[in-house]
Amino acid sequence: MTTATPDILLQGRDITQRWGGLVAINQVSIALERGTIHAVIGTNGAGKSTLINILSGEITPTAGKIELLGKDATRWSQPRRARHGLGRSYQRNTIFPDFTVFENCRLAAQAQVHRPWIWWNNAQKCKISVSSAESAITQAGLTEATDRPAGLLSHGQKRQLEIAMCLATRPEVLLLDEPLAGMGAEETERMLALLNNLKANHAILLVEHDMDAVFRIADKITVMVNGSVIASDTPDQIRSNADVQTAYLGAH
């Protein structure tokens, strides 16, 4: 549900991405508000991941504009966006398997430390990154696994850790690329509960293939086909949208 004055944290306007002759993304506009989960669905190759890569700064779009917390961030590098409140997770796990859950999160949080060149101090005694890591672990529900090497976690826990590492950087916007991929029913429930909790303080973009989950949890759904947005509305409206049914849902 949107509030009376929507708190838009990340906005992409008329984003276009061409790879030679191929138009991967065609004039896509999207606005992420605090307190909402905004899902982007579409078949493989629809441009969902490219969109996330553009919003997070991994790819500079051919055309279009991106605003992060009211500032023009179109030309910002990925680290700069991360430092200004943007966190993203990946479709494939990007955790550090040899490190403990705690160290994974502490290292992510360390990006906020202002004087990283103080080479004689022990990083693990750094108060700022330790406290950010602890709160991220608690939020993500991984308290019991804190001291376990990340490589030994179950698949579901690894996905939770992926989110925890985002949270450790204290972001306001979360771009989540298929956080439910490969999860069992119980793990999915746990992840959905986590996302629901995070919603209050974050603007969340969710790219996901699990349609049941998407329609249960999303406040808004954008449907992409061949790089273009064909509909963007509430789940109920999307469900009954004729275009969407022909182009996408009907295909299943």
Add this chain to the structure above:
Amino acid sequence: MHTISQGRLAFLLLFFAGLALYPLIAGEYGVDFVTKIMIYAILALSLELLVGNVGLVCFGQAAFFGIGAYGAVLLSPQDASASWLWLLPACVAAAALYALFVGALSLRTKGVYFIMVTLAFAQMAYYVVHDTPLGGGTDGIYLYFKPGLDSAIDLSKPHTLYYFTLVFLVWTFVFLAILLRSHFGRALAGIKINEQRMLASGFYTYPYKLAAFITSGGIAGLAGFLFAVKDGFVNPEMMSWHLSGALLIMIILGGLGYLEGALIGAFAFIFLQEFFKSDAIFGSFAKHWQLGLGLTIIACVALLPKGLIGLPDWIHKRLYGEKRIITEKMS
């Protein structure tokens, strides 16, 4: 927490204590020989920082070593002894400066391209000293007056140079150990495993890699300075790719990812080299020493994937048939 296991601590204390006591029982040849190995160990540590801890396979480490060495000779006055108090930092700075130049350009490439670009820059430095009057050509140049500091620390005396080198070996080891557990070192560890994740977390990874590259080059320059002072002579072979390759073999042989690995690797490599070169043991076959050395290294790497540092594990496994993890990583 980054706890160093008791076994590792005991090993290091014994290792350095052994080195400190060695000149009491050794002759002049032995002192000179171990000084040489300690210099290679410093050089191997500098490469270990890049390869083992950032995942940057630099195939041009010999250039920084050579620049430190040539710097020591070229910056020394012709007719008097220089003070090492300024000469040594100058050599380190010269090598670090070249590392800044090489790193700034080569770090824009990745993987095998990075290996080739660092090799190309090292070859460039090699040909500068090989083919120009600056470096004295293939014959190299002599350092007539070894640096000292009044008469207190006179580096022309083998024992003084031995302890001087040992101090810098310990210093390099401790410096790197502290560096690797700092914010800087942890960020490097993250970059090694997954640079994409580090960027997404908000790390500007390029300056981190460049700083590591410069640090590594500077330490290699320190080793070069020591080598020039030890031999009183430099030649282009110090910058050849053979040395860069031998250094890579040293750290792989010792065990990548561990500073001790670089120490063990340097000692093992030079000992093996001397062993296979020995006429007394191999007679006329000694001239084929590379064959014996190569086969031994292949056997070591095949049997011990973690390098020589994994030897205690391997022995324990053979004896008791179970796995014991002593080579612990930061947890």
